[in-house]
Amino acid sequence: MKHYTNISQQKIEHLLLSNTIADTASILGISKSTLVRRMKEYQIPNPVYIQSAQTRKLRSEALKKAHITDGTLAKRQTRAIREHSICRQGKSNIEFYGIEKAKFISEQQRISHLGYKHTQETKYKFNLQRTGRALSISHRATISRVRKENFANGSLKLSPKAGFGKGGFRKDIGHYVRSSYEHNFALWLLQNGLSYEYEPKTFTLLIDNQLTTFTPDFWVCDYWFEIKNGYNITVESFQAKIKAFKNQYPDERIFLIVGNQKWNQPEAVEETIASQLDLVEVVATLKQVLCVNG
Known part of the structure; x- marks a missing residue:
């Protein structure tokens, strides 16, 4: 196997901060498979995928075309979403998916929304969806526990402008x-x-x-x-x-x-x-x- 001694772990990690694996391999002048192999040797994790605005736009356009060509798609999607909602009604992600998958979903959601702001119309729709929503006792207990932990470790801070809360x-x-x-x-x-x-x-x-x-x-x-x-x-x-x-x-x-x-x-x-x-x-x-x- 050919070794590229001039490609250090630090150099690979630095390039992966702002480039995909394919782009990093191209910059280094090696194949993608070689780069992946070196990443495994150095125990470098795969870079987190962040969907670009252009990709989101292309996916949206593709879905619109799919709806036009398949008249049953909307009904099937709605039915699947409804069945999923019924199954997890009142349950948190941890209760429904388990701790590890819930953490993964939460992190992916956070990353996918970096730099993205919802419109007022979307915020209004979210508000209506949450109105009257009943959370399970264990879900409410989890929310309360996490908030207390975050206040204790300093990751969540109460604004000095806040009132005498304690809801x-x-x-x-x-x-x-x-x-x-x-x-x-x-x-x-x-x-x-x-x-x-x-x-x-x-x-x-x-x-x-x-x-x-x-x-x-x-x-x-x-x-x-x-x-x-x-x-x-x-x-x-x-x-x-x-x-x-x-x-x-x-x-x-x-x-x-x-x-x-x-x-x-x-x-x-x-x-x-x-x-x-x-x-x-x-x-x-x-x-x-x-x-x-x-």
Whole structure:
């Protein structure tokens, strides 16, 4: 066997960072099979395949042509996707595929989306697909465990602008909430004898010719209440949603309540409401309705 002593491991690894195996072999002036053999000798793994935008475009065009020539293709694809979805409903990738394959799938998905951004239309479709999706208990436990581990090792960091989060299921109110602010507001409603529904409806909005959704937090006797922290209400995307909601659903009445880190008990909610004149009037009306209805 002919040996190429001038081809070092470092040189091969360096070229493979930005070239395919075939291109690397061409640059080195050797055959592809020779390069693969040297890679095995040096225990160099195959470079990760990243599909180019051009390749994605060609695949998309090929699929379109296939659909035109085969009228049954769409039905067969839909049936296969539906059957697959039924099989893995409520299961995480790890539960369905096993740890090793799930890791491989996750890594391939990450790599394939490098530098790629979804359009607002695609994000809206994803949002609709996830609405009402029920995750298994083990899947939720896995998400919680991974997040705690990532916070502990520093790979996941909480923004200093974030509010007093701590979302989760609360036994004292009997349902999930996204933050302790929402939890204390729910407790305050119950203490005042006001029944409510939590995120019962999602509204479709049109913002800058793009579809999106908005789900208010609480529905209390013909009124919507949205609970936010001091930073979140300043976010441009949220402000756009509130403005669009009021314009596109004029018959719906919504009130924003800004929580703070003093909201460690329901009594603090009373102080915040008392400082907002529009809320004082609404709450008084709600309590009057409660008295009338018993």
